[in-house]
Amino acid sequence: MNAYPSGSAAARAIVSDGGFAWGDAGIGAAGGLTIAMLGVGGGLALSQRRSRRTGTSAAVTG
Secondary structure (H helix, E strand, O other), X not given: OOOOOOOOOOOOOOOOOOOOOHHHHHHHHHXXXXXXXXXXHHHHHHHHHXXXXXXXXXXXXX
């Protein structure tokens, strides 16, 4: 028994036309925008937290 039959049936690969994949580009852009917005939101949250901390400590010590 041969695991690989030798017949006239050949494996055929489907070749794309080589055009720009707009779907993949859209997914990548959405992912990049999401990561950027999370970074901006995190930065704003940290800056608000720091300013509140300095405002309350100045009121207590001043």
